[in-house]
Amino acid sequence: MTDAPAPALDVRSDICWSDETSVTVLGRDLCTDLIGKVDLGAFAFLLLTERMPADAEAALFNAALVSLVEHGITPNALATRLTYLGAPESLQSAVAAGLLGLGSRFVGTIEGSAQYLAAGASSLGADADDDAIAAEAARIVDGFRSRREHVPGVGHPIHKPVDPRAEALLDLATSLGFPSVPGRLLRAVSAAASEASGRSLPPNITGAIGASVVLLGVDWRIARGLGVIARTVGLVGHLREELAEPMANTIWRTTDDSATRHLRP
Amino acid sequence: MTDAPAPALDVRSDICWSDETSVTVLGRDLCTDLIGKVDLGAFAFLLLTERMPADAEAALFNAALVSLVEHGITPNALATRLTYLGAPESLQSAVAAGLLGLGSRFVGTIEGSAQYLAAGASSLGADADDDAIAAEAARIVDGFRSRREHVPGVGHPIHKPVDPRAEALLDLATSLGFPSVPGRLLRAVSAAASEASGRSLPPNITGAIGASVVLLGVDWRIARGLGVIARTVGLVGHLREELAEPMANTIWRTTDDSATRHLRP
Amino acid sequence: MTDAPAPALDVRSDICWSDETSVTVLGRDLCTDLIGKVDLGAFAFLLLTERMPADAEAALFNAALVSLVEHGITPNALATRLTYLGAPESLQSAVAAGLLGLGSRFVGTIEGSAQYLAAGASSLGADADDDAIAAEAARIVDGFRSRREHVPGVGHPIHKPVDPRAEALLDLATSLGFPSVPGRLLRAVSAAASEASGRSLPPNITGAIGASVVLLGVDWRIARGLGVIARTVGLVGHLREELAEPMANTIWRTTDDSATRHLRP
Amino acid sequence: MTDAPAPALDVRSDICWSDETSVTVLGRDLCTDLIGKVDLGAFAFLLLTERMPADAEAALFNAALVSLVEHGITPNALATRLTYLGAPESLQSAVAAGLLGLGSRFVGTIEGSAQYLAAGASSLGADADDDAIAAEAARIVDGFRSRREHVPGVGHPIHKPVDPRAEALLDLATSLGFPSVPGRLLRAVSAAASEASGRSLPPNITGAIGASVVLLGVDWRIARGLGVIARTVGLVGHLREELAEPMANTIWRTTDDSATRHLRP
Structure with missing residues (x-):
């Protein structure tokens, strides 16, 4: 059937086109x-x-990105540095390796919190009172607990009793005049999850970004993209430092020494 | 040797540290x-x-990033969309797949142009006249040609006779009062490469970003990182559209139909 | 606190160690x-x-891998080819880009099917009769349907009424003398899922690999790794062909032409 | 121009096609x-x-792959484990992260050694004597040294005075009756590089794989693919161990403690 005509490809994009001069x-x-x-x-x-x-939107959106750019020596920064050691000719690969760890445990929780905050804010409406918000928060927390899942957007292993980044971002949204419901719902979810679990689970930065995403009209299904953009900036910064003050080779050699010392003669 | 003590890990980072509250x-x-x-x-x-x-630096740096965010349906945008089709639960993987194509053929040329522009501008000094710049450009072009390599930073398959993004970025640097040598050297390289090859090879956007990087004091070894940051933004934008107006499944099915039609009964 | 001693790193691996000569x-x-x-x-x-x-185990394990190496022009083969176009100096990046699409929609379903087949086979025991297997299958299918999830391991868009790869692999396990319960449970799940959905959902290759994994004692949490290993082989094969008979550039140009034709003057 | 017809997509693949039943x-x-x-x-x-x-080819090819599967705690094994920590739902991403470090410094040297061994063996012919081989080796080493590049395929930081994996693979090729020139050329390159540098640079495993690739007729441009396939197997093995005996979290916490201790109060 070699002589069959080539099939037509029919797709559409509205993002961008270019010609010789524009x-x-x-x-x-x-x-x-x-x-x-x-x-x-x-x-x-x-x-x-x-x-x-609008100006306030650009300010909140930039702040949400800035808040997640950098958190020091994280697993993804280490993956980026270790990858660069083997492939310094491909900076993009080192950054990509670091991004691949932005899954369900860390940055990916933006997605989950944006999803429930978007749905909750939509069903509550703009004028919801505290009781309605608390009831919605209880429903959300019950849902996660019945599926034996962590509630995304609350709790942090280091930052206690509050995640200062989350507070800074939520305060900024308030001071810029954005509606209050997404942030109040996040705080109510934090309270409900803390009570249900008996542990302190303050709003964390991925929850605060989730609330920001709802305020800005970004689809929750791409909300994780804010974390990906922010961390890309941070990972390039780690490569800048890795060139000046390398640590990847030391980590490799020390880990190998430690891990296999029981096997050596 | 199981009882050997664990070795000490001695590394250093100055980027970031955090405690409970900051x-x-x-x-x-x-x-x-x-x-x-x-x-x-x-x-x-x-x-x-x-x-x-400084304000002018922030303006030029942002402009350099903005110039490379989006160029329509590129191979890396396609890789991102096709990856998302199989793993929609991992937005970060789809973006990473797209970044992996930012190698020697496209965005990676930022690195090469930043390298020769940094070295050239350094040896020329801030007060170089046109003759000195032309001589340096000839040396640079000769070097690439003697290794049978393309000269990075000049030439574009679509944008002719000039790459309008490069012109916009170079003009911005001038209007913001930055030194002139890196941009003039890029234009001189373009002229020398065009004459040597007999083809029109205008400064392209990766060359203009290379010049910007030199003006801003960014190490050429991480200059490709500007392209990686910019394209990450663009790729998340493509996933936003893929959700609303998908093309990946159609590309898959049509390509399969076309590619194997000579094998089918 | 610069003078603080470097902390000890205490980790362990039993996989491999080496010295000068071994x-x-x-x-x-x-x-x-x-x-x-x-x-x-x-x-x-x-x-x-x-x-x-054992010999039979090596035979079944190799067969499970072989069955998933190649399925023609798939989204991940396309991602690999498109990535190679931009970064031909980094073959590993092109393969990695292709692997990133092996998520929840395609190959990742090995994991889900291995998980329920392992749990089911364990609770049923080696001597389960058909009624017990059917009851377990009904429980499994009900569980997925109650969570509104697809049942992994059954159904295929192209291969009907059966997936011939799954049949070949399940038949091989039988002919090699492996226990029957995992394969029978997969067929019972197929029957239950087909009846519940009103559509034909035969055992597919990821389900058959899931059953093989249970028979071979591979932890279901790394079962997806069989698909990753197999597809890596296939993707390198696609790069071999891309060098001889390229398609990535044509896909790019044609997709761009098609997608933006409504925007052009 | 919205009404323009969709363009035809004309590509070709000869690898694989499938229909309902095959x-x-x-x-x-x-x-x-x-x-x-x-x-x-x-x-x-x-x-x-x-x-x-043929049987001998399958034996040598499998041996070349087996030789590179595992080398303990390497930077890419660490990148895989650290990535899995953040995204355990995406095993394929963790493996991909590990593959991304197979660049110019480690596994990627298969490519370079395969390239010069293929070209050298082709120009030497099957009956070359030791003098002709030594002369070709000198040319190869001079080429790399004149470009100030490492000679790929020789030298190893740990394995001295020889890389035992390389010896095992080269011996196997001899015992299986393969032609001798590629292996002898690799040894001659090792001798010439050692003399020129004043350091012991024995044939290493990537050089021996390069020689095997030439013997087997694999295009040098995809030779790095053998390393990618082999390491994929090894990386899945590391994830098996990471689940049973995790180290990623400890590496993260200890590295963070060490790296930032000079910054802490």
Whole structure:
């Protein structure tokens, strides 16, 4: 059947097209309207929501990204540094290796918290009182507990009694005049989860980003993308330091020494 | 030898540390001095250079990032969309798959152009005249040609006679008052490469980012990181659209139909 | 606190250690006992179970791997080819990009089917009769349906009325004399799921691999690893062909043409 | 231009196609001719060379793969374990993270050694004497040294005075009756590089795999793929152990403690 005609490929994208002299992104001329006119955070907002942010939106969106860029020596920073040791010609691979750990245990919880905050805020409406919010929070916490799952967006192993990043981000949203329900719902979920578990589970930064995402109209299904963008910046920063003050080789050699010392003669 | 003591691990990082109530990044309090105070681009500048940018620096750095975020349906956008089809629970994996193609052929050329522009600008000094710059450009082009390598930072398959993004970024650097040598050297390399090859090889966006990186004091060895950061933003945008207007399944099915039609009965 | 002593790193691994003249893997000398003595599949079995396979086990394990190596133009083969286009200097990155799509929708279902088949076979015991197996299958299917999840390991969009790879693998296990319960339980789950959904949901290859994994004593939590190993082989094969008969550039250009044709003048 | 017809997609693949009842791989029926009939290594050989291996070829090919599967606590094993800590739901991501470090410094040197051994063996012919081989080796070593590059395939930080894996693999090729030139050329390169550098640079395992690849007719451009396949097996093995005897969390916490202790009050 070699002579069969090639099939037609019928797909559509509205993000960007270019010709010899211009690049158009969501209807805007990249070279005249965007380069030099918007910062990276505002441009990211455009791509994630299909509209330019108001000033308060750009401020909250940038702050949400900034809050998650850097948290020191994390497992993903280590994966990036160890990968760079073997493939220094491919910086992009080292960063990609670090991103791959942003799963269910750490940054991925943005997704889960954004999902329940979006659904909760939608069903509560903008004028919900504290009792309605507490009842919704109880329903959310019960749902996770009945599935024996952690409640995403609350609790942190280091930051106690509060996650200062979450407080900073939630306070900023308030001071910028955003609606209160998503943040209040997150605090109510924190209270309900703490009571149900008997442990202190304050709102954490992924929960606060989840609330921000709801306020900004970003689809919860891509909310984890904020963490991915932020951590990409942080991981490049770790490679900058790895070049000046390397640690990957030492970690490798010391781990090997430690792990196999019981096997050696 | 099971009873041998565990070895000491001796490494150092100056980027970030945190305790219960604070996170400190390069000497600044994340929650009080950075969240809500700096945009993502400025924070990235801090992490890549260990200092806060002046306003002009933040503007040029953000512009360099914005210029590379989006270029439509590229191979890496396709890799991201196709990966998401199989693993929608792992948005970070889809983005990482897209980043892995930022190698020697596309975005990776930032690194090569930043390297020769940094070395050239350093040896030329700030007051170089056009003749000195042209001589340096000839040396650079000869070097690549003698190794039978493409000259990074010049030439584009679509954008002719100029890459409008490169022009926008180089013009911005000029209007912000940055030194002229890196940009003039890039233009001289473009001229020398065009003459040597007999083809039009204008400064392209990766070359203009290379010049920007030199102006901003970013180490050329992590210059590719600007492309990685920028494209991460773009790839999350493509996943936003893939959810609303999917193309991955159609590409898969149509490619399979086309590729194997000569094998089918 | 700069003068604080470096902390001890205390970890343990029993897989492998080496000195100047030897490499020891799980107690065996790599150079004298393994290289040239065992095939790759048997060595993989050793690493996944900590024991050498009997002949029948090596045969079934190799067959399970072989069955999933190749399925033509799949989304992950396309991601690999498109990534290679941009980073031909990093073959490992192109393969990694392809692996990243082996998530919940395709190969990842090995994990889910191995999990319920392991639990079911364990509770049923080796002498279970058909009624007990049918009852267990009904429980399994009810569990997935109550959570509104697909039942992993059954159903295929192309292969109807049966997945011939699954039949070949299940038949091989029988002919090699392995216990029957995992395979019978998979068929019973297929029957129950088909009846409950009103659609034909035959055992598929990931279900048959799940049953094989149970028979071989591989922990279900790493069962997805069989798919990852198998597909790695297949993806390298696709890069071999991409070098001889490239398609990535054509897919890129045609997709771009198609996707943005409504935007062009 | 919304009404423009969808463009035709014209690509070709000869690897595999399938219909409802069969899967055909390079002209063979997967279910009747391959599953249960060939081991994974032999199937990999088929996909990388488009022909089934003779027995000696299958033996050497499997041995080349087996030799690189496992080398203990390596940087890529650590990247895999650290990634799994954050994303245990995506085993494929953890393996992919480990593969990304198989670049220019470690496994990637298969590619370089296969390239010069293939070119050298081809120009020398099958009957080359030791003088001709030594002259070719000198040319090869001079080439790398003139570019200030390491000679791939020789030298090892741990294994001295010889890499026992390389010796085992080269000996196997001899005992199986393969032609001698690629192995002799590798040894001559080792001698020339050792003399030129004044350091002992024995043939290492990536060099021996390079020689094997030449003997087996595998294109040097995909030779790194052997390392990628082998290490994938090893990395899944490390995840098996990580589940039973975890080290990632300890590495993270200890590294963080050590790295930032000079910053803490």
